Amino acid sequence: MTKRYGEKVAVDDLTFSVAPGIVTGFLGPNGAGKSTTMRLILGLDAPSKGAVRINGCSYRDLSAPLHEVGAMLEARAIHTGRSAYNHLLALAQTHGIPRGRVEEVIELVGLGEVARKRVGSFSLGMGQRLGVAAALLGDPATVILDEPANGLDPEGIQWIRNLLKGLAAEGRTVFLSSHLMSEMSQTADHLIVIGRGRLIADTSVTEFVRRASSDANVRVRSPRADELREVLTRRKMAVQSIEEGLLEVSGLTGEQIGEIALEARIVISELTPHQASLEEAFMSLTGDSVEYRASTGENGETEIVGAAA
Amino acid sequence: MSAIEQTLTAAATPKRRAFTGRVTQRHVIRSEWTKLWSLRSTRWSLLFAVIAMAGLGVLIAAVSMGRWSHLSPHDRATFDSIDRSLGGYHLAQLAIGVLGVLVISGEYSTGMIRSSLMAVPRRLPVLWAKIAVFASVTFVLMLASAFVAFFGAQAILTEHHVNVTLSHPHALRTLVGTVLFMTVTGILCVALGTIIRSTAGAIATFAGLLFVLPGINDILPSSLSNAINPYLPSSAGAAIASAVPDAHTLSPWTGFAVYCGYTLALLALAAYLLVRRDA
Numbered sequence: 133m134t135k136r137y138g139e140k141v142a143v144d145d146l147t148f149s150v151a152p153g154i155v156t157g158f159l160g161p162n163g164a165g166k167s168t169t170m171r172l173i174l175g176l177d178a179p180s181k182g183a184v185r186i187n188g189c190s191y192r193d194l195s196a197p198l199h200e201v202g203a204m205l206e207a208r209a210i211h212t213g214r215s216a217y218n219h220l221l222a223l224a225q226t227h228g229i230p231r232g233r234v235e236e237v238i239e240l241v242g243l244g245e246v247a248r249k250r251v252g253s254f255s256l257g258m259g260q261r262l263g264v265a266a267a268l269l270g271d272p273a274t275v276i277l278d279e280p281a282n283g284l285d286p287e288g289i290q291w292i293r294n295l296l297k298g299l300a301a302e303g304r305t306v307f308l309s310s311h312l313m314s315e316m317s318q319t320a321d322h323l324i325v326i327g328r329g330r331l332i333a334d335t336s337v338t339e340f341v342r343r344a345s346s347d348a349n350v351r352v353r354s355p356r357a358d359e360l361r362e363v364l365t366r367r368k369m370a371v372q373s374i375e376e377g378l379l380e381v382s383g384l385t386g387e388q389i390g391e392i393a394l395e396a397r398i399v400i401s402e403l404t405p406h407q408a409s410l411e412e413a414f415m416s417l418t419g420d421s422v423e424y425r426a427s428t429g430e431n432g433e434t435e436i437v438g439a440a441a
Numbered sequence: 442m443s444a445i446e447q448t449l450t451a452a453a454t455p456k457r458r459a460f461t462g463r464v465t466q467r468h469v470i471r472s473e474w475t476k477l478w479s480l481r482s483t484r485w486s487l488l489f490a491v492i493a494m495a496g497l498g499v500l501i502a503a504v505s506m507g508r509w510s511h512l513s514p515h516d517r518a519t520f521d522s523i524d525r526s527l528g529g530y531h532l533a534q535l536a537i538g539v540l541g542v543l544v545i546s547g548e549y550s551t552g553m554i555r556s557s558l559m560a561v562p563r564r565l566p567v568l569w570a571k572i573a574v575f576a577s578v579t580f581v582l583m584l585a586s587a588f589v590a591f592f593g594a595q596a597i598l599t600e601h602h603v604n605v606t607l608s609h610p611h612a613l614r615t616l617v618g619t620v621l622f623m624t625v626t627g628i629l630c631v632a633l634g635t636i637i638r639s640t641a642g643a644i645a646t647f648a649g650l651l652f653v654l655p656g657i658n659d660i661l662p663s664s665l666s667n668a669i670n671p672y673l674p675s676s677a678g679a680a681i682a683s684a685v686p687d688a689h690t691l692s693p694w695t696g697f698a699v700y701c702g703y704t705l706a707l708l709a710l711a712a713y714l715l716v717r718r719d720a
Contacts, residue, residue, distance in 0.1 A: 175562045176555055177719040192562040196463035209555035211480070211547060218479035219556075225472035226560040228462030266556065 133182025135168055135329075142168040143179075144329035150307045150322075152273070155300045157320030157337070158309040159414065165329035166309040167206050170278050174203050186274065198227050198270030204263035206278035206309075212252030216243055216262050219251060224269055237265040242291075256283030264292065274305040281315050293319050313414035317341060325417060332417055350386045352379045353402035354393070363396045364389075380406065466566050473570040477578065482543060487578070490536040491586045497529030498590035502597040509601050522605045523615050523684035526594030527587060530619045530682060537579055537623050538647045541630030544571050546640040558720045568715055572631055572708075579627045583620045591616055611684040618681030618693060622700070625678065626651070629704040635711035651675045671696070674703050 135143040143165040150156045160166050171177040173184045175191035183190060186201060194200050210219055220234045238247045241261040246254070251262065260283050267275055275296070281289050296319055300306045310316050316323065316337070323340055325333040333340070354360050357377045364371045364381060372380045381389055386403045393400050462468065477483050502525060509517070545568075548554040561567050591607070598604035607613050630647050637643040655675050658666045670676050671691045680686060680696025690696060 171719070174559050176558060194562065196461070197562050198560055199461070199463075203559055205552075205555055209552040209559075211476075211551045211553040213480045213482060213547075213551075214476070215479065218475060222472045222475040222479070223556060223560050225475055226464055226468050228465075228468050 133172060133179040133184065135165075135172055135177060136180045142329055143172065145182075146326065146329060146331055147182075148324050148331060148334055150274075150305055150324075152305040153300060153303050154321040155296055155306040155308065155319055156322045156324060157316035158307060158324050158326070159313065159316055160309075160311065160326040160332075162311055164311075164326050166311075166326065167278055168329075169326070170203070170205065170276060170309065173276065174201070174205075196227055196270070198223070198229070198272060200270075200272055201274045201276060202267035202270055202272035203276040204260075204267045204278060204280065206282070208259055208263070210251050210259070210262060210266075213250060215248050215250055216254075216265075217247040219262070220265060220269060223266055227270060229270060233269065233271075237268050240268065241265040257285060257288055260284055261288070264295070272304070274307065275299055277306075277308040279310055280308055281310065281312070289315075313411045325414070327417075349380045349382045349406045350384060350389055351402070351404045351406045352381060352389055352393075352400060353377055354379070354398055354400045356398050360393060360396070360398045360400075363392060363398070367392070464561055464563070464566065466569065469561055469566040469570040470573055472560075473567070473574045477544065477574055480547070482547070483540060486536045486540040486543075487582060490533040490540075490579075491582055493536065494529045494533035494583055494586035495589040495593070497532060498526040499593040499597065501525050501528050502594035506597055506600045517603075520603055521685055522595065522598050522603050523591075523609070523612050526591045526598075527616060527619045527682070529590055530583075530587075530623055533583065533586070534623050534626055534651075537583070537627045538630045538651070539644055541575060541627040542634040542640060542643040542647060544575050544631055545634040546638060546643050549638045550640055554720055564715050565712060568631075568635060568712055572628055575631060576624050576628055580620060580624045583623050584617070587616050587620050614693065615682065615684045618697065621697065622678045622682045625697075625701055625704050629674075629707060632704065632707040632711040635715055636707065672699060674700060677703070 133143060133147070134141065134145050146165070146169065158166055158169070168177065172179050173186070173191065175184075186194065189200075191197060191201065214222075217234065217238065220237065221231065224231070224234050238244055241264050243258065243261055243265065246258065251259070254262065260280065264277070264280065267277060277296075280292050280296070284292060296306050296308065300321070308319070317340075320337050322336050323333065324331070325335075351374070352360065355377060357373070357379055361371050361373065361379055364379075364384075369384055370382045374380050384392075386405050390400065390403060505512075505520070505525065512520075545554075548557060557567050558564055591612075595604040595606070605612055607616075630643070633643045633646050634640070637646060651674060654673055655670075658669050658673060660666075661669070667689045670689045671680075676687075676690050677696040678700035680690045681693040681700075683690075683693075686693070691699060
């Protein structure tokens with residue numbers, strides 16, 4: 133499908149499918165079109181070309197959408213003047229979902245004590261929990277979450293990870309977006325990576341990690357670093373001196389380096405696999421497609437979110 | 442083997458909950474009822490409208506009686522006991538209109554609209570439910586307040602025997618008409634809020650249509666303004682809310698029909714845009 137906003141193409145001829153029973157991660161830098169894609173899935177925006185099918189049905193044609201798809205969007209979609217309980221109750225009533233279920237999801241996300249407070253007074257993390265509660269309200273077969281880890285504390289992140297894995301284990305389709313690879317690698321089974329609205333990769337996480345770690349480096353610290361360097365260079369290994377006594381070796385595992393050093397009787401004081409981290413692998417994959425790059429910052433931290441994000 | 446197969450089957454069809462509701466217009470109306478009453482701004486606006494509608498007419502009656510001896514004979518002769526008692530509607534209508542806009546623009550400004558439309562992706566049931574709930578609440582509350590105003594004011598007006606009863610020609614029509622005018626104004630404002638989506642923009646348009654347009658018309662050459670005046674939304678709608686019609690206005694029910702026509706046109710546009718636009 134394709135989505136244009138005026139001249140700007142937010143999603144460009146993107147095609148993929150998401151399978152039930154696993155967690156599928158939707159990955160891309162800010163402004164890559166993740167949120168737009170989710171809005172297209174949920175019938176909030178109409179695609180300029182193409183279509184989204186949920187079990188063969190367009191979202192707008194679902195007679196009980198909350199039972200089919202539970203979604204949380206990145207931007208808050210909650211009236212700040214209403215209490216969490218009333219917000220969920222109003223949503224539940226559109227489907228005739230009983231009050232008992234509202235109380236159940238409130239307990240499930242741990243908002244029991246603040247359920248009667250106005251949402252406007254909620255912290256970011258509490259807002260996220262309420263978003264998750266709304267997504268789970270209809271006990272949906274498919275769960276779609278946009279950046280669910282945003283604003284959660286470490287405990288909350290752990291909680292949502294387990295929750296999502298549990299949902300997938302129950303046979304549900306779980307689809308979540310993130311711009312953080314590290315977060316995805318711990319939650320997702322499958323990855324869909326996009327950049328500038330185009331599909332970059334559609335692969336399992338294991339495959340992605342394998343590809344990423346094939347260019348992993350190992351850092352070796354040794355009092356006799358120069359000698360070790362010679363030994364390794366003789367074996368045609370790429371070795372780089374980082375500083376006095378510290379080498380970076382690529383193409384060998386730490387184990388192999390250890391053995392080589394032992395053969396050469398060189399003492400090693402430190403041996404660290406320096407993963408060209410998943411984050412770096414992800415960045416090299418999407419490097420050309422980052423929509424907005426901060427003019428002074430070095431990477432991610434200071435990105436400006438585009439209108440399409 | 443059978444164990445594996447079982448797991449796979451179980452995984453393919455998650456255990457589904459007992460509740461199997463679906464979206465119906467009735468369900469959406471119940472949802473909108475909850476939404477309306479669960480906001481503090483709604484309760485305050487409605488309270489304000491009730492106090493204005495029920496109280497202002499009584500206050501005006503009391504002031505008029507107190508100053509009766511200072512009134513000119515002409516003022517006394519043309520004193521309209523019905524319109525005076527229902528005079529609070531001008532203020533109440535402002536609160537109703539603002540609330541009508543907020544019913545939908547508040548969802549756009551907070552992002553709530555996305556939750557609403559995800560739950561009801563066909564969208565139109567949301568608009569119809571908002572109108573049904575808001576219009577009934579407005580009608581019932583304003584009708585009760587109008588009766589309070591009418592009987593309260595008439596009781597005070599007995600002092601100088603200018604009181605009328607409900608059986609007086611035009612009394613009941615004016616009372617119910619005033620409430621209908623306010624109710625339709627509320628619907629018109631829901632439509633404006635849907636079309637314009639921003640609270641400030643929609644309220645400005647509402648004020649422009651009802652309060653500014655007459656002022657602009659007044660400064661036109663009188664031959665022109667007299668021809669236009671009956672068809673202005675404010676004059677057409679107000680025709681039914683007045684016992685003694687002003688010059689250059691339509692008859693009560695004709696005027697009301699014209700006002701309903703404007704509202705329906707805006708509502709059709711609102712419905713079209715709600716379905717067609719990205720949320």
